[in-house]
Amino acid sequence: MPRTVIVSNRLPIKVQRTEDNLTFQSSEGGLATGLGSIYRADGNVWVGWPGLYVQDESEEEYVRAQLAEDSMAPVFLTESEIRDYYEGFSNGTLWPTFHYFAQLAVYDDALWQAYVAVNEKFCKAVLAQTGPEDTIWVHDYQLLLLPEMLRKARPNATIGFFLHIPFPSYELIRVLPWRDELLRGMLGADLIGFHTFGYMRHFLSAVSQLLGLANHNGQIETPTRTVLVDAFPMGIDHARYAEVAASAAAQAHVSEYREALREVRVILSIDRLDYTKGIAQRLRAFELLLQRYPEWRSQVSLLMVVVPSRDQVAQYASLKEEIDELVGRINAQYRTISWNPVHYFYRSFPLDELAALYSMAEVAMVTPMRDGMNLVAKEFVASKADQRGVLILSERAGAARELSDALIVNPTDTGQLAEALHEALVMPEEEQITRMANMQALVRQYDIFAWTKLFMDRLAYAKTQQLSLATSMLSPTVVQKLEQAYQQSQRRLLLFDYDGTLAPFHSNPQRAQPDQELRLLLRALSDNPQNRVVIISGRDRETLEKWLGHLPIDFIAEHGVWLRSAGDEWSLFQELRADWKRDIRPVLDLYVSRTAGSFIEEKDYSLVWHYRRADAELAAGRARELTSHLTFMASNTDLQVLEGNKVVEIKNAGINKGTAAARWVSTHHPDFILALGDDRTDEDTFRALPADAYTVKVGSAPRSLARFHVAGTTEVRNLLRKLL
Numbered sequence: 001m002p003r004t005v006i007v008s009n010r011l012p013i014k015v016q017r018t019e020d021n022l023t024f025q026s027s028e029g030g031l032a033t034g035l036g037s038i039y040r041a042d043g044n045v046w047v048g049w050p051g052l053y054v055q056d057e058s059e060e061e062y063v064r065a066q067l068a069e070d071s072m073a074p075v076f077l078t079e080s081e082i083r084d085y086y087e088g089f090s091n092g093t094l095w096p097t098f099h100y101f102a103q104l105a106v107y108d109d110a111l112w113q114a115y116v117a118v119n120e121k122f123c124k125a126v127l128a129q130t131g132p133e134d135t136i137w138v139h140d141y142q143l144l145l146l147p148e149m150l151r152k153a154r155p156n157a158t159i160g161f162f163l164h165i166p167f168p169s170y171e172l173i174r175v176l177p178w179r180d181e182l183l184r185g186m187l188g189a190d191l192i193g194f195h196t197f198g199y200m201r202h203f204l205s206a207v208s209q210l211l212g213l214a215n216h217n218g219q220i221e222t223p224t225r226t227v228l229v230d231a232f233p234m235g236i237d238h239a240r241y242a243e244v245a246a247s248a249a250a251q252a253h254v255s256e257y258r259e260a261l262r263e264v265r266v267i268l269s270i271d272r273l274d275y276t277k278g279i280a281q282r283l284r285a286f287e288l289l290l291q292r293y294p295e296w297r298s299q300v301s302l303l304m305v306v307v308p309s310r311d312q313v314a315q316y317a318s319l320k321e322e323i324d325e326l327v328g329r330i331n332a333q334y335r336t337i338s339w340n341p342v343h344y345f346y347r348s349f350p351l352d353e354l355a356a357l358y359s360m361a362e363v364a365m366v367t368p369m370r371d372g373m374n375l376v377a378k379e380f381v382a383s384k385a386d387q388r389g390v391l392i393l394s395e396r397a398g399a400a401r402e403l404s405d406a407l408i409v410n411p412t413d414t415g416q417l418a419e420a421l422h423e424a425l426v427m428p429e430e431e432q433i434t435r436m437a438n439m440q441a442l443v444r445q446y447d448i449f450a451w452t453k454l455f456m457d458r459l460a461y462a463k464t465q466q467l468s469l470a471t472s473m474l475s476p477t478v479v480q481k482l483e484q485a486y487q488q489s490q491r492r493l494l495l496f497d498y499d500g501t502l503a504p505f506h507s508n509p510q511r512a513q514p515d516q517e518l519r520l521l522l523r524a525l526s527d528n529p530q531n532r533v534v535i536i537s538g539r540d541r542e543t544l545e546k547w548l549g550h551l552p553i554d555f556i557a558e559h560g561v562w563l564r565s566a567g568d569e570w571s572l573f574q575e576l577r578a579d580w581k582r583d584i585r586p587v588l589d590l591y592v593s594r595t596a597g598s599f600i601e602e603k604d605y606s607l608v609w610h611y612r613r614a615d616a617e618l619a620a621g622r623a624r625e626l627t628s629h630l631t632f633m634a635s636n637t638d639l640q641v642l643e644g645n646k647v648v649e650i651k652n653a654g655i656n657k658g659t660a661a662a663r664w665v666s667t668h669h670p671d672f673i674l675a676l677g678d679d680r681t682d683e684d685t686f687r688a689l690p691a692d693a694y695t696v697k698v699g700s701a702p703r704s705l706a707r708f709h710v711a712g713t714t715e716v717r718n719l720l721r722k723l724l
């Protein structure tokens with residue numbers, strides 16, 4: 001039976017060295033809860049670092065055996081590996097870059113080498129646990145290279161990847177010296193997940209601009225596979241937080257805290273120590289609140305929990321100092337004998353105490369500069385049994401995409417933050433309840449279990465879809481069957497794309513006219529009254545007519561815009577507009593003037609920018625730029641941008657080769673269909689045809705909706721000759 005393996009930097013367990021033993025304590029993190037049902041299931045396993053340096057092999061064996069009992073398999077890392085791969089490259093290079101703190105990032109090749117080596121170490125450990133058909137789910141930024149490494153060793157495995165931190169704009173990614181390797185590493189997966197649509201968009205754009213791989217509806221076409229990219233906002237175990245907050249233990253803590261604080265109202269702040277979390281800015285905002293609204297003095301306290309983290313790193317140590325100083329300053333300035341403005345804790349709390357803080361606080365201030373998601377925001381919401389309380393949430397936390405009933409703020413705008421605090425403190429109870437109820441409904445529905453299921457389902461779907469796009473070679477046996485079916489039928493529909501299918505590409509499209517062999521082939525096929533030969537092309541009608549108009553064949557021109565049955569007049573598929581060309585043409589002109597060798601082809605209802613004759617590298621870059629430029633201009637219009645073979649085309653949406661092909665099928669009721677095509681626009685044809693049609697993709701990348709594929713135009717002609 002295929003297994004599922006979870007991989008992350010850290011295992012969900014705390015292993016601690018006591019004087020004469022090791023203790024194992026499973027950690028209660030959200031991810032571990034969500035994935036519990038998966039990795040603990042029969043035969044499955046979670047692979048990761050146990051967070052402990054082992055002393056010798058016998059200890060290694062002991063730890064391995066202990067962890068195996070809880071479905072975990074350790075990757076042992078040395079102190080220098082942790083220093084260079086984890087603290088160095090992961091937290092010193094990737095973390096700041098991905099959180100838009102590029103000025104803090106270090107670029108050190110030795111750290112990069114360590115990152116590669118440790119990813120390889122993880123790869124080995126995972127391979128030892130998996131077979132060729134298994135499912136592997138890799139987590140987070142410490143393991144960006146792992147999916148590709150696994151793919152090389154396990155070409156058929158189902159591999160998912162989820163990034164827990166933001167994926168930044170292309171402008172940040174491009175700064176990294178190892179950017180291409182990192183992106184390729186991720187693309188080893190079948191499904192790549194992010195918390196938000198925005199991160200996903202940034203990733204797609206980076207892949208397009210740096211690797212030249214286009215995407216369609218979140219699917220990236222690599223030379224060998226289709227990779228699905230999607231957004232999966234992570235949730236929490238809502239029921240558990242609600243339960244713990246209401247528990248006797250937590251409520252006992254609430255009473256105890258209340259007694260100490262008396263009537264003072266509480267604003268809560270909880271984070272790991274990190275410069276991305278906006279902790280210092282939050283303190284300044286609280287200070288500003290006390291300045292602007294003196295009435296809150298003695299009335300409100302900020303309860304600030306900072307969980308120690310990465311404090312070996314210089315930047316973290318200096319952030320800690322800054323926070324210490326700010327807290328000292330505010331308290332020194334405003335405190336009274338009976339009131340403390342800031343209660344500051346530099347440590348972590350057990351869950352029931354944390355729940356008590358959530359439950360007691362009237363306001364939670366979650367204002368990171370950048371945060372992949374931020375679970376604290378969701379935990380606060382889940383803990384509010386009476387639905388009173390206000391969440392102040394940074395617009396730059398992933399959670400803000402979902403929790404729109406929070407007071408959404410710009411975390412760098414201290415003035416706005418102070419105002420939001422004031423607004424939260426005076427918010428009427430009914431409004432608090434309405435907002436909180438909305439947020440609770442969302443956090444309850446999209447909890448961690450829903451998240452896990454959604455990702456796993458989507459991963460399975462990505463794989464099925466890949467398999468459905470795997471065409472088979474048009475083997476001699478299939479050709480034989482096809483010939484037989486052809487011979488036995490009377491009303492045959494033969495749909496042929498032109499460029500790249502019947503005729504090879506030419507650097508000047510006007511010189512790709514049919515040679516004599518092709519003309520004779522088409523003549524012979526179309527002279528047979530049982531055949532209906534249709535050229536289904538993106539070309540303009542004049543050219544098709546000039547080249548092949550003397551033959552008794554039908555035409556579908558301009559990707560389905562113009563239609564002509566043999567001997568008839570041209571007609572439009574439906575009335576279309578072309579006035580948009582006035583606005584779009586100047587944009588294309590601009591790209592022609594910037595890209596020597598490229599040119600524009602103007603058709604009745606579309607404009608095409610050709611770059612086959614331009615410098616390949618320059619043109620590939622320009623094509624990507626033009627595509628996004630046009631896509632931007634075409635948003636909210638009924639125009640559509642197509643990337644074809646060395647062309648970018650903009651045309652009216654809704655009409656394509658598929659809609660036209662379907663019309664031929666419904667008019668002529670064929671009992672045999674053969675469709676040949678080489679590019680993306682032909683996929684519309686393949687999609688529109690009945691399942692038993694012989695659909696054949698022409699060209700080297702065999703992924704297609706077609707059932708079969710052949711290598712090129714020569715093979716196409718051989719096939720047609722066989723039919724005669």
Ligand code: GDG
Pocket residue numbers: 030164165234270271272305307347348349350351354371372373374375376377379
């Ligand atoms: C990364 C991304 C993304 C905090 N203090 C205590 C404590 N915590 C728990 C919270 C919460 C967790 O730690 C923090 O999670 P966040 O999501 O806020 O932040 P990161 O650790 O940076 O996590 C983040 C996340 O991955 C998931 O994808 O949301 O954006 O940066 O669960 O409750 N727990 C206990 N005591 C504490 O004092 N017991």
